[in-house]
Amino acid sequence: MSSAKAELMKYEEALEKFEVVIGLEVHIELNTKTKMFCGCANVFGDEPNTNVCPICIGLPGSLPAVNRRAIESSISIGLALGCQIAPNGRFSRKNYFYPDLAKNFQTSQYDEPIAFEGEISVEVPSGKFFTVAIERAHMEEDAGKLTHIGGNTGRIQGAEYSLVDYNRAGVPLVEIVTKPIYGGGAEAPELAAAYVRLIREMVKGLGVSDARMERGNVRCDANVSIRPHGQEKLGTRTETKNVNSLRSIERAVRYEIQRQAAILAKGGTITQETRHWHEDRGATSSGRPKSDADDYRYFPEPDLVPVQPSAEWVEELRAKLPEQPAARRKRLQLDWGFSDLEFRDVVNAGLMDPIEETVAAGAKPQAARKWWTGEIARIANAEDKEVSELSISASDVVELANLVESGKINDRMAREVLTGVLAGEGRPGQIVTDRGLEMVSDDGALLAAIDAALAKQPDVLEKIREGKLQAAGAVIGAVMQAMKGTADAARVRELIIQRAAE
Numbered sequence: 111m112s113s114a115k116a117e118l119m120k121y122e123e124a125l126e127k128f129e130v131v132i133g134l135e136v137h138i139e140l141n142t143k144t145k146m147f148c149g150c151a152n153v154f155g156d157e158p159n160t161n162v163c164p165i166c167i168g169l170p171g172s173l174p175a176v177n178r179r180a181i182e183s184s185i186s187i188g189l190a191l192g193c194q195i196a197p198n199g200r201f202s203r204k205n206y207f208y209p210d211l212a213k214n215f216q217t218s219q220y221d222e223p224i225a226f227e228g229e230i231s232v233e234v235p236s237g238k239f240f241t242v243a244i245e246r247a248h249m250e251e252d253a254g255k256l257t258h259i260g261g262n263t264g265r266i267q268g269a270e271y272s273l274v275d276y277n278r279a280g281v282p283l284v285e286i287v288t289k290p291i292y293g294g295g296a297e298a299p300e301l302a303a304a305y306v307r308l309i310r311e312m313v314k315g316l317g318v319s320d321a322r323m324e325r326g327n328v329r330c331d332a333n334v335s336i337r338p339h340g341q342e343k344l345g346t347r348t349e350t351k352n353v354n355s356l357r358s359i360e361r362a363v364r365y366e367i368q369r370q371a372a373i374l375a376k377g378g379t380i381t382q383e384t385r386h387w388h389e390d391r392g393a394t395s396s397g398r399p400k401s402d403a404d405d406y407r408y409f410p411e412p413d414l415v416p417v418q419p420s421a422e423w424v425e426e427l428r429a430k431l432p433e434q435p436a437a438r439r440k441r442l443q444l445d446w447g448f449s450d451l452e453f454r455d456v457v458n459a460g461l462m463d464p465i466e467e468t469v470a471a472g473a474k475p476q477a478a479r480k481w482w483t484g485e486i487a488r489i490a491n492a493e494d495k496e497v498s499e500l501s502i503s504a505s506d507v508v509e510l511a512n513l514v515e516s517g518k519i520n521d522r523m524a525r526e527v528l529t530g531v532l533a534g535e536g537r538p539g540q541i542v543t544d545r546g547l548e549m550v551s552d553d554g555a556l557l558a559a560i561d562a563a564l565a566k567q568p569d570v571l572e573k574i575r576e577g578k579l580q581a582a583g584a585v586i587g588a589v590m591q592a593m594k595g596t597a598d599a600a601r602v603r604e605l606i607i608q609r610a611a612e
């Protein structure tokens with residue numbers, strides 16, 4: 111339980127000495143109307159303990175029944191992952207005690223998952239593709255949510271008391287488990303994040319999950335182990351739990367590689383355990399020891415009939431599969447006319463959805479790309495937020511881009527307008543009016559400012575006549591400054607050159 115700062119080896123050095131093997135477990139919360147085994151509503155954000163019943167809190171004598179839509183969603187996920195669908199599966203009880211698990215067991219799938227043996231191709235930011243083999247995807251129910259009050263870490267250590275909300279207990283989950291992923295090398299952290307990004311796009315595209323990581327709809331446990339190059343035996347792994355942003359996944363994997371390398375290089379051993387990721391200090395800390403044979407005393411759930419999807423049903427669902435993420439990416443890149451590099455940047459910044467919306471709302475693709483990957487992403491980054499958390503809509507961006515394109519405002523003003531939109535001052539057009547940001551394109555006003563500037567730099571016109579056009583720059587600068595940036599610089603330049611020709 112030590113929280114002392116761990117020693118880290120330099121990343122490059124760690125990769126020279128060790129091979130990295132990762133494994134990823136991703137939990138997807140399904141967006142079914144009701145919970146997995148009862149009729150309680152499956153909604154986020156309701157008053158605590160309002161969506162509960164005897165079944166989801168496991169009162170004696172209550173009997174569960176499987177949610178058909180949850181099975182359908184799970185099969186669709188399995189098919190999208192290229193998995194085989196088990197014609198005959200069942201639920202098991204995973205027994206453990208924890209306050210957020212009122213039943214004292216989790217209904218899950220153990221030896222007979224609904225989907226198994228798939229693979230998907232994952233592109234990392236460098237443009238390289240990796241094939242990730244899927245071991246299984248199985249159905250289970252979520253636990254409730256504990257909130258620890260008092261203390262400053264939000265964890266149970268140091269808390270004065272804890273609250274439990276069972277609204278989430280019994281919400282359907284699909285857990286997707288990869289086989290060990292070899293060969294990621296220096297890109298293993300990026301690969302982990304790119305994989306989760308792809309899974310998120312996939313389940314969103316399938317319509318089976320809201321896929322919002324900040325709400326815990328998609329959660330990742332990252333297994334990391336390292337071994338000296340050439341050694342056959344796998345190293346001891348750690349499992350960093352519930353990492354809930356793509357950036358954190360990448361950072362957590364990188365951190366574990368460096369931490370484990372420092373320990374092994376000193377002749378130490380890695381403890382097989384779960385670990386927690388701390389976003390604030392960019393580090394993992396020790397959780398609980400985890401052996402491969404944790405005894406959950408699994409046994410078949412006696413209250414539920416086996417899950418036996420018919421071949422016809424599976425084929426029906428296969429025929430209904432929507433466009434896969436890779437195909438969607440290809441189509442959007444072609445539609446938008448982005449270069450490979452431009453498009454990769456968009457994907458890796460998580461901006462495909464907002465750009466798609468912005469283009470659909472009427473913006474030119476390059477203008478949409480420019481705003482989302484430029485100023486908006488910069489602000490989100492500076493505020494340490496996801497772009498989706500900023501209060502700006504696709505139609506705001508369309509309006510902003512149109513204002514620039516029509517010459518009403520320039521880029522500098524547009525950035526100011528953007529700040530106003532994010533501060534909740536209203537729509538871009540309104541802010542232009544309110545802040546008096548319109549550009550001056552009236553030649554009379556521009557000429558007056560130009561003549562005033564020329565009076566202070568009388569030799570400029572002569573230089574321009576001699577062909578030194580760059581001399582106009584100083585006058586343009588002076589005019590822009592005098593007009594507080596509201597002048598149309600291109601028009602100012604034209605007018606100066608006209609003056610020189612007079």
Ligand SMILES: [Zn+2]
Nearest residue numbers: 148150163166
């Ligand atoms: Zn219930």
